[in-house]
Amino acid sequence: MPLIHVTQAPGRTAEQKAELLRELTDTYVKVTGAKPEAVWVTVAEVPADSWSVAGDSLAARAAKAKAATV
Known part of the structure; x- marks a missing residue:
């Protein structure tokens, strides 16, 4: 039985995750x-x-990127 494991940062909607699950399976x-x-x-x-x-951290990188655009 294959297992596909995705690790990601939070932020996707339930609909996006459901589509991802379907597409990976398909x-x-x-x-x-x-x-x-x-x-x-x-x-x-x-x-x-x-x-x-x-x-x-991704949080620190995001903060640095935001500061660079201000």
């Missing part, structure tokens, strides 16, 4: 021939202050 089925019932997909949302790139 694509896996199309490419592999698996039955849709066999495809599991999870979405984990990590707060922006708990995820970093190059040592800066």
Whole structure:
């Protein structure tokens, strides 16, 4: 049973997440021939202050980007 796991920052609507789940399932089925019932997909949302790139949290990066445009 395949498991597709998506990790992302919060901010997508319930509708966007539902579409993502459908599209990921449909694509896996199309490419592999698996039955849709066999495809599991999870979405984990990590707060922006708990995820970093190059040592800066996503929250800090967003704050720096906002300050740079003001």
